[in-house]
Amino acid sequence: MTGPARAELEVLYRISVAVQQVVRDAEGSPHRADVVAMGADGTPTEELDRLAETEILKVLDAEGVDWNLLSEEIGHVSRGGQSTLVVDPIDGTSNALRSLPFSTVSLALGRRDLAGIDLGLVRDLHRGTTYWAARGQGAFRDGRRIHTRPWTPRSEIFFVNLGRPASERGARLATKSRRIRSLGCASLEILMVAQGSADGYFFENTPETRNLRVTDVAAAYRILLEAGGGVSDAKGQPIESFPLTVDRRTSIFAWGDPTLCARATEEGYL
Numbered sequence: 628m629t630g631p632a633r634a635e636l637e638v639l640y641r642i643s644v645a646v647q648q649v650v651r652d653a654e655g656s657p658h659r660a661d662v663v664a665m666g667a668d669g670t671p672t673e674e675l676d677r678l679a680e681t682e683i684l685k686v687l688d689a690e691g692v693d694w695n696l697l698s699e700e701i702g703h704v705s706r707g708g709q710s711t712l713v714v715d716p717i718d719g720t721s722n723a724l725r726s727l728p729f730s731t732v733s734l735a736l737g738r739r740d741l742a743g744i745d746l747g748l749v750r751d752l753h754r755g756t757t758y759w760a761a762r763g764q765g766a767f768r769d770g771r772r773i774h775t776r777p778w779t780p781r782s783e784i785f786f787v788n789l790g791r792p793a794s795e796r797g798a799r800l801a802t803k804s805r806r807i808r809s810l811g812c813a814s815l816e817i818l819m820v821a822q823g824s825a826d827g828y829f830f831e832n833t834p835e836t837r838n839l840r841v842t843d844v845a846a847a848y849r850i851l852l853e854a855g856g857g858v859s860d861a862k863g864q865p866i867e868s869f870p871l872t873v874d875r876r877t878s879i880f881a882w883g884d885p886t887l888c889a890r891a892t893e894e895g896y897l
Contacts, residue, residue, distance in 0.1 A: 632761040635746055639734045642686045643750035643757060646716060646732040649682045650675065650723065650752050675723060676700050679716035679732065687712070694736065699842040702873055710736055711871055713744070713845040717752070719812030728753035729810040735845035742867035747846030749814045758818050760853035766821055775855040775883030776823035778890075784808060786816040786828040794831040794878075796861055800891075813839055813879070817847035820883045821854035827887055831861035831878035838876035841869060847881075856883045863892050 653675055680700050687694065693708035699715050712734060717723055719730035730752045737744035748759040758773070760766040766773050785804040787797050801807050808825070810816050819825040832838050848858055860866050861878035869877055882888045 635736060636759055638690050638692060639748040642683055642734060643732050643748060645682050645686050646679045647752050649678050653678060673720060676716050676720055683714055697871055710738055712736055713842055713871055715842040718814045718843055722811050729812045729815055731814045733814045733846045741848055741869045744845050744849045747849035749818060749846045758850050760850040766850045766854035768822055773822040773854050778826050778884035778887040784825045786825055788830040792832040792837050794833050797829055797831050800829050813843045814847040817851055817881045820856055820881050821851040826883055828881040835876055838878050840873050840876060841871055851881055
């Protein structure tokens with residue numbers, strides 16, 4: 628990879644490393660789970676999220692880039708640029724606060740909506756594994772190209788959001804699938820589909836106000852598309868025009884093989 632995309636990905640990578648260090652430094656702190664503010668979408672912001680977000684802004688200033696920022700915690704910050712960095716400082720905060728090894732920093736660069744996301748980078752904050760993709764240039768995990776896998780019903784694995792707020796569609800999909808997993812980290816679960824470890828990922832809550840934000844999925848969305856997969860909402864409707872804002876929420880159905888998407892619709896999964 629050469630040119631502007633490479634330079635921009637290198638900035639995203641340095642941001643991700645800095646966030647991982649902040650998270651490691653905060654391990655054992657009695658205050659990392661303290662609620663210190665309310666996020667831009669009205670949900671609580673823990674100290675760990677605030678530390679990660681502050682570090683991202685610090686690195687952006689040090690790198691001298693003028694990207695605007697859209698973050699789960701502080702919302703939209705205009706920095707004079709044409710591109711917007713869509714950030715989830717810690718995807719899977721509940722896991723991170725409980726020392727469960729399923730959390731990431733999610734970084735995507737683009738304009739206007741999901742279709743306008745050109746670059747995505749997600750770093751696993753536990754393992755240090757880094758996934759990235761640039762439009763039209765494939766998807767990678769630690770430098771090795773990744774691909775989705777063909778769907779085989781007899782060995783399928785789905786990641787499905789379960790629990791009290793989960794929709795009936797999610798429960799129905801769980802009963803139709805051979806194997807079910809749930810990590811509580813949307814970006815990481817979508818990436819399991821991108822690298823061929825799973826066949827699909829489904830997230831739908833009720834009410835809709837408890838669904839996912841663009842900050843949760845923007846980076847993984849671009850990576851999955853470059854790996855050969857696709858994404859719709861839980862009803863099978865396209866989400867390419869989903870805007871870069873924290874004011875909106877969406878359900879997600881991500882798949883690796885288009886045949887799976889067609890079968891899910893035919894058989895009433897969706």
